[in-house]
Amino acid sequence: MMNALEIDSLSKSFAGTDAVKGVSFSIKQGEIFGLLGPNGAGKSTTINMIAGVCRVGGGSITAFGYDNQRDYRFTRRLLGVVHQEIVIDNFFTIDQALKLHAGYYGVKDDPAWRNLLIKRLGLGPHLNKVMLKLSGGLKRRFMIAKALIHKPQLLILDEPTAGVDVELRHGLWDFVREINRQGITILLTTHYLEEAEQMCDRIAIMNHGELIALEKTHELVRRLSSRRLRLWLAQELLHVPDELDTYRPELSEDGSELLLCLPPDESAGDLLKQICALGLDIRDFETDQSGLEEVFLQLTGMREGNDGT
């Protein structure tokens, strides 16, 4: 089957700043694909080039077999994009704007589809409100309806849940899953790693304009995440035994607390036995599981309290 999207050696500079540096990846039809990365990584620039709102600097973008520069008329119709910034038609009502928008793409208004979007995005009670007066959450929901009104094959969501409350966020993701089940491919960026972990089949991570990881979500987490074993010792430890070196030990200054990293394929029980055999006196212990959050930090080299710049 043809890929929904193929990106080859994509690049873009702004006045000497390389925002995107030779990025390549492809998205299969039917996938939910996550593009992640810290602020300034180049995600929005990539998405803007795919959406055709920002000129491609170098490389190529192919959507469902069409080159998005040469065959722009086709690709534009196949893509639905929800941009990060709220962009609305201030003086239209939701109803007017949705009807108008299908026409803009040269697609016949389909009342059944329009009504489904209105219903599922909870826009019904607000149809006749002028956009200017809508709350932020409603504006977002409207933008999603607008991006879908011409029945695109690929929906691109750039930080769709930024500034949206928890309840609405869950509703939005449920809706995204539902339209994905109907066959629409999804490309999304989000800062909420937990959501990316739950939503995405595959995840690509960008940093400083480059792609630094691209894997199935569960494999990425499994490969890079590690559990940690924290031990409280009954007797202070002066030196960590060499046998524990492979577990990247961290001993607290007073020698009472020892932190060890557990490889994915090793059980905490086995390590505890080994520690007991070394003669360490364990008073208490706990394990924790790092998720995508930790993976992300490892890959991008960011640490808490440091915004990565």
Ligand SMILES: Nc1ncnc2c1ncn2[C@@H]1O[C@H](COP(=O)(O)OP(=O)(O)OP(=O)(O)O)[C@@H](O)[C@H]1O
């Ligand atoms: N129009 C522009 N003019 C100049 N520089 C730009 C422009 N757009 C983006 N940049 C720069 O390109 C780099 C990548 O920005 P981009 O917005 O693509 O990152 P991002 O990963 O989407 O970040 P965020 O999560 O904050 O949206 C940044 O250094 C940014 O300052």
